[in-house]
Amino acid sequence: MIVETIGYVLEAAQAALALLLAPGLVGLIRWLKARLQNRRGAPIWQPYWELSKLFQKEVVVSSNASWLFRAAPFVVFSSAVAVTFLVPILAVPLPFDGVGDLLVVVYLLLLGTFFLSLAGLDPGSPFGGMGASREMTVAALAEPTVALAIFALALSAGSTNLGQIVARTMTSPGASLSPGHLLAFGALFIVTLAETGRLPIDNPATHLELTMIHEAMILEYSGRYLALIEWAAALKLFIFFSLLGNLFIPWGVSAVLTPATLAVAVASLLVKLAVLAGVVAVLETRIAKLRLFRVPELLSVSFVLALLAVTSSFLLR
């Protein structure tokens, strides 16, 4: 009973931690990028100020928009928060492990994308439509890679349950260096860039409407709605980073619930996030945005990586 209660407390703590750290992660990438580009850059906590500013601003809604436009930010935000209860951020196994597996996580995120795209179309602005169309294209083309990466992970763990995947990799450390695992990591990394709207697929810093994807879609949003959407986007980045960090390199994730292991878990999570943020910052400094119609090529690279990951696990059994 007590263990269960601790589990639920941990779930809540995990979600709170994700909500708290997510904007900071975005700030960290921006700051690192600025440093790499010889700029001073805004402080890491700048996104927090932006969110609190947006929450205090008035909302302007287009006269063409319907209730869906006003409901969408809540759907997007809630689905992202729901996912933070399902993914192993600090500890395994958690009580909600049976509520949703990796497939549920992927489709919950798709739920958010679906409603955000609809909201992009709702005000009737051509930019919103453009963003929605591109966002759905990228999301659809990334889907097979995600599924295959899940397949590769599930193959070695014998389950799609996130807790079991983490536990399995922890017990057999050699598995995380197997070719299947490494290839799947590569595939999922590219998908992370696509799903979270980073370079070279989308430029989060752009303000030229014709090249935007995510930003074009949410162009009509303002005030608290925009804040929710920005926060959800940061959460999505946080979720993908912690999936990359904890599914493939699970060390540090607490398997026995003691204060010491939890402290290690928090520390290792911060290290993993910082390293991934660093990698993304370097990448975004080094490469330019791809033309929209070259994006499928990049995604097919990730698809092939994932396919090789699965077939290699089949052949190396």
Place this chain on the structure above:
Amino acid sequence: MALAYLLLTLHLAAHAIGVTAALVARGAVGRGLVAGSGLVGALAALGLGSVCLGAGLVPTLSATFLPLTGFALRIDGLSAFFLIVIGMVGAAVTVYGFGYSAAYEGRYSLRLLGAMLNVLLLSLSVQVMADNALTFLLAWEAMSLSTYAMVLTEHDRPGTVRAAHWYIAITHAGFAALVAMFLLLSAGELTTSFAAMRSAALTPGARDAAFVLALVGFGAKAGIAPLHVWLPMAHPVAPSHVSALMSGVVIKMGVYGLLRVTIDLLVGGPAWWGGLILAAGTISALLGVLYALMEHDLKRLLAYHSVENIGIIFIGIGAGLMFQSYGLTTLATLGVISGLYHTINHACFKGLLFLGAGSVLHATGTRNMEEMGGLIKRMPRTALFFLIGACAISALPPLNGFASEWLVFQTLLGGSAIPQPEVAVIMPIAVAMLALTSGLAAACFVKAFGITFLAIPRSREAERAHEAPRSMQIGMASLALACVALGLAPFVVVPALGASLAGLGGVAPSAVAFTPALSLRVPGTSGQMSAPLLALGLLLLMGLVPVALWILGADRRLRVGDTWGCGRIGQTPRMEYTATAFAEPLRRVFAELYRPTRDLSIDFHPESKYFVQSIEYRSEIHPWLERLLYDRPLHGLHRAATWVRRLQGGSLHLYLLYLTLAFLALLTAARWWR
């Protein structure tokens, strides 16, 4: 048991009354009687299926039931499941039809429509209850012909007659394959009961031939690629409630037949049977959704999605059969269950979507999405129901489409249990294709819902649209409710589906062991998911977030303003993104498949090329695959028919000569045969 017979009698009687009423009564009374008796009949079918499935009854009716010799009915688990599907969609469709067909009053034949709707509902249920080939084939033909008549309802619209011709031609080609298959299975005696066919000893060659014939025959009805060409033509031109019934139930009869023959009558087969079904399913799923993306006729788009979803059902069933041949009974059962689950789910959400599209058509008079928009404000309820259907078909949690696709994924993930790696590798490819399909389906329904219902009306008709009448709303609401319920209760549905497979030789029902807790655990691959908790969590969060915002003191002001347009004032519908534009990136990505033709002509001002006077852009997509497969054979057929026509000289003497020759030839043949 007595209840089952009572419901069966009620079902048969209600539809018989419905046919009579349609032919006799006119006007609102006639429509009411047709809808009422159709509703009673459908609910009786639903009740009959539930009673039989719940109590594990297997009622049998033999030849004495009707004077027609050789007529035999028997309800086992599989029949009961399909009766439930027929009843659920049938009930919603008949209620909806009451309001929808009002617009046909005085324009088209309501007698024929009402009578044929009842004939169709009756033939569907008789077909799934059939216990010998004759009964099955008769019901099958009644189903095809009644559907044909209803497709022709709006006969004066362009394209209707052509679509009906395609439908009847392909469905009869399939029928021929089915007759051949049953002759093969029953050794030439069509009144042989299914029980006798099960125990018949066939050579492996004959079994393979029967399987291929069944796949062709039932695949043609189900709309599996490349036999799907009739589907996107015939489904859109039928009255919308009939489209819902066709896409929701009629094509599912292909699934029923295939299951009945492969896992029941033939009791499973070699691995390539399942592999062939799996491959056909994968190709159909992908082709269906890709063509749906390019479609801007709302009902045609939905029809292409039927091809996609039938593909998904076939993926589940095919994988199940493959596992069966390797002795992996748990996974085999799981595969078939996932296929059946998607069958009932697709029946509900596709029925709902077609009814929604019907309401839109009813309100705007057009099926072209490019002329719609802004309907969410003019028909809010229809919009909400359509949105539920769109979310369900896009496999978004926690609705029903997600539950069954999750199960299909879990089945395929179990593919690693297949001992041969070169065969097992099929499964991840199917997983990838299925994932691509569901991603593209989500993109397609963002387009379908977004362009149709959101933003500014693109035409005057859309601007003047009105909400659908009450009866149509009830029809849609009931199916929307079914979508939600089926999504939230997989832990009830899946064991019931397991029960429906009891007694079928091809799968081992004993292997089904799902935990009866809220969460659904898959044995073998051991994935876990709990739809109700997921839904509860999402609802809680959606409720809590506004409360949290209020507590934290977020600003609550809201101002309505113009859409931002880079400084220009006033927005017209012409500035909106169109359905064509929305699908453009994907059209480019899959250009190899679509092979679009582009035709751009620009008129410049004679003085300067910087002043454009007019631009004409035309782009078309050629379904080259279909042309490749159909054009040449059709051409050959046409030529042969022209040649054969010469026989028909018009002279009576010539015909007498033919008669004599034929008679002599037959006599000689009979003598020689003996």
